[in-house]
Amino acid sequence: MSNSSSTRKRSSWPRALRRGLLENIATVVIGLGFLMLFQSFAIQLYTWSFVTMLAGTVMFIVVSKFPE
Numbered sequence: 001m002s003n004s005s006s007t008r009k010r011s012s013w014p015r016a017l018r019r020g021l022l023e024n025i026a027t028v029v030i031g032l033g034f035l036m037l038f039q040s041f042a043i044q045l046y047t048w049s050f051v052t053m054l055a056g057t058v059m060f061i062v063v064s065k066f067p068e
Contacts, residue, residue: 029056
């Protein structure tokens with residue numbers, strides 16, 4: 001039996017709302033938050049670093065429930 005793409009169940013979710021790309025974006029947002037936290041030249045970046053990391057973490061948790 002072949003496992004072709006025509007026999008698999010197609011997801012009704014738009015391609016832009018699939019897990020892979022959005023998980024990568026959430027990971028980048030978390031990484032930006034860490035960079036903002038550990039830099040030493042702009043207090044505004046340091047001030048917003050926790051919010052940025054929190055937003056990336058929440059996004060990752062939500063997106064991990066999306067279909068592949």
